[in-house]
Amino acid sequence: MDRHTEIRRLAQVLHKPADALGYLDKLDVEGLHRLRLILQNRIIDEFAHLFERMAASGKIAPDSLSALLCRKVFGPTLTANMSYFTPVTKAVKLLKHFDADFLTEVSRHIVPERAQAMLQGIPVDMMREVTRNLLAAGEYPVMGGFTDHMPETKVVALMEEIENPVDSLRVSTYTQNKARIARITLGFDEDYLSELIHAAFSSDELIEEVGLITAEMDAADQQRMARLTDRLDKAYRKRARRMADSLGTTERLQAYFDA
Amino acid sequence: MSKLNDQLIGALDQSAEALGFLEVLGEADQSQLLLDIDSARREHHRQIVASLEEALEHIPRLIRGPIRKLFGV
Numbered sequence: 163m164d165r166h167t168e169i170r171r172l173a174q175v176l177h178k179p180a181d182a183l184g185y186l187d188k189l190d191v192e193g194l195h196r197l198r199l200i201l202q203n204r205i206i207d208e209f210a211h212l213f214e215r216m217a218a219s220g221k222i223a224p225d226s227l228s229a230l231l232c233r234k235v236f237g238p239t240l241t242a243n244m245s246y247f248t249p250v251t252k253a254v255k256l257l258k259h260f261d262a263d264f265l266t267e268v269s270r271h272i273v274p275e276r277a278q279a280m281l282q283g284i285p286v287d288m289m290r291e292v293t294r295n296l297l298a299a300g301e302y303p304v305m306g307g308f309t310d311h312m313p314e315t316k317v318v319a320l321m322e323e324i325e326n327p328v329d330s331l332r333v334s335t336y337t338q339n340k341a342r343i344a345r346i347t348l349g350f351d352e353d354y355l356s357e358l359i360h361a362a363f364s365s366d367e368l369i370e371e372v373g374l375i376t377a378e379m380d381a382a383d384q385q386r387m388a389r390l391t392d393r394l395d396k397a398y399r400k401r402a403r404r405m406a407d408s409l410g411t412t413e414r415l416q417a418y419f420d421a
Numbered sequence: 422m423s424k425l426n427d428q429l430i431g432a433l434d435q436s437a438e439a440l441g442f443l444e445v446l447g448e449a450d451q452s453q454l455l456l457d458i459d460s461a462r463r464e465h466h467r468q469i470v471a472s473l474e475e476a477l478e479h480i481p482r483l484i485r486g487p488i489r490k491l492f493g494v
Contacts, residue, residue, distance in 0.1 A: 176457045177464050185450040193442045200433050200440075201458060205465045207434075212469075235479045239472040 164374055167306075167338050168194040174303045174336075175201055195338075202273050206246055216240070217247040225252070229259030238264065242271035245280060254283035262291035269296065270304055274311035281308065286316045293323045302329075306336020309343070318346055327358035331368045334375060344378035356390050363398050369405050373415060381417035388421035426451040432458045 166180075168191050173180040175198055186194065216236075220228040232241040245253045245268075257265065257280070269292055274281060296305050309317050324330050334343045347358065362372035376387050391398045403419055406412040412419065422444045425437055429451050433440060446454065477485050 176461045178457060185453045186446070188445045188447075188450070189442070193445070196442060200435060201461070204432075204434055205462060208462065208465070209469055235476050237472050237475060239468050240476060243469070 163191045163195060163338050164340060165191040165194065166370070167335060167340075168198065170336055171303065171307070171338070172198045172201075175205075199275060202275065206243065206273060206276060209243060210247065213240075213243045214247045217244045220244075220248070221252075225255045226259055228252075229256045232256060233260065233264050238267035239271050242268045245272070246276050250279040250283060253280050257284055258288070262288070262295060266292045266295040266299075269308070270301060272304075274307040278311050281312045281316075286319045289316065289320055290323055293320045297324060297329055300332075302332040303336045305333045306338075309333060309337040310339045314342060314345070317342065318349065321346055327354065327361040328364070328368070330358060331362060331371050335367065335371050340374045341378040344375050344383075347375055348379065348383055352390065355387075356394060359387070359391050359398070360394050363395070363401065366405065369402055370409060373402060373406055373409070373411055376418055377411055377414035384415065384417035385421040388418045391418075423447050423451065426455060429455045429458070432462070 169183055169186070170180050172186075172194055173183055176183070186197075189197065220231070223231075232244075236244070248256070257268075260268065265288065293305070312320075321330065324333070330347075334340070337343055347355070350358070359372060362368040376384055379387065388399060391402070399419065402415075403412070406415050406419070423446065425440055425444055426448070429443065430437055430440055432455055443451065443454070477488065480488060
């Protein structure tokens, strides 16, 4: 797990900028992760009594009526919170009655760790427009959480909706599963990969991110990334080296730097 | 290692053992964490209450009371 990614995710839960959490420096990444999961569950379960009752009251209603009530009466915040207490099959059926705009709003309030079964059940085609909406709104933290907890085949399909490599990298900055991002990245063609590397070198934060992704690749793929990097600019790898040295990731990127 | 702040234990609703990993934080850092957690919980509370009030606006005034009672709000 990556510490900076975890700090960004925790900052979202606390409604704070990431740089305001310096007082947590003594916590390692596992500690930060545990703290975030405990806090997320605590916040959701605080209103469990309410949402359990609301979800139970919808058990006997037809799906179309329940979905209508969600859209017209409860709104996205309450719908997202009710979903944790609704049987997954029912929740997925309800989601199919939502339009993309409403589903986008619900997605903003969903804690993906608590909604994994639902994320498995939701048809990927429904999520395409939601992905475009979230992207347009710059909701990278939401997308990063979904990338971690959706089935990988769906994530691969949804990545097709992200045309700008900078957006892919921004989503990755909130994704803890860098190995998954690495596998997906290696599925891109060389033109897109080159654009991604070029985009990464537009900011230190993105160099760090592409480094973390590359570190999850095997030696042959790291060497391929190195060749593509050199083709763009020979100075890029020197910059990447300085960054890796300062972050302590040089060893994991040995094949990339040795190529 | 610092002793865990009792209020922090309460705010996270966990046993002291489950939160042992937070003992690496000093007293001041634990207090800051407590402030941030309280603030996040208040924000969530505010969002839920505002959404509930908005939902109730769609329901005839006469039956809002019984609905509030039914859902315990």
